[in-house]
Amino acid sequence: MTAKKVTLDGKVALVAGATRGAGRGIAVELGAAGATVYVTGRTTRENRSDDDRPETVEETAELVTAAGGRGIAVPTDHLVPDQVRELVARIDAEQGRLDVLVNDIWGREPLFEWKRPVWEHDLDRGLRLLRLAVETHAITSHLALPLLVRHPGGLAVEMTDGTAEYNRDNYRVSFFHDLAKSCVLRMGFSLGEELGSRGATAVALTPGWVRSEGVLDTFGVTEENWRNALEAVPHFAISETPRYVGRAVAELAADPRVARWNGQSLSSGQLAREYGFTDLDGSQPDAWRYLAEVQDAGKPADVTGYR
Incomplete structure (x- = not known):
């Protein structure tokens, strides 16, 4: 099975939080479909954010253009309303429309403390995470959606971690992490x-278990040899590239019947089955079903029937 070709020629997208990970994968796939994609983040070639990672928002824009679209990097701190207001005004002035808004800003993994109860968790770090993961989305929606609804057919995507069903039944390791993802x-x-x-x-x-730059570094592997991590982390076999969820967003944006999904919680694996697209290796990982039925059930790692 090969990925379906979707067309977003003439469409304008804003991917907020596109420096790395799922945001970058989404931006690139929107570009591959022909869209003009404004990509934002705080890490630039001149200034690293507090994540202190090497990926930059300029690199993401270049990848969008190389994929066939037009990538435009706009360094933006989405906690600062004036910066977001200027971003939206620029999109309006240059394009006169916004067809797709993707809120992918996240609160940074290092800010939450795994398996520590809220009363032992550092309060300032927890509140900072909530501001980055939730407040940024509210600010961006408030300021960007008036442009999106100017023309019918717009799409707003709130990126989170876990489906509504999975998050309803599972505590997500940390009070602040659980709250952030449930809010989104x-x-x-x-x-x-x-x-x-x-x-x-x-x-x-939600994507599944994403092989983001940070995850690959944590496991000491690259995208080319990621399976080397399976000996230490067998369930990592269900993981997916950031481009997989990017293809999900591109399919949604191109779907004339997208309104049937309005208000719903969706996953990359679910939409792959619906639209017929695949990950870069031709597989269709269904991570959230696997996590519930295999990993969380204490069964040995076996992705048969799940990708």
């Missing part, structure tokens, strides 16, 4: 209520 899931529903009657669609979308 609810944002997809809430925006669906507000956008649906105005000719636009909103969803919450």
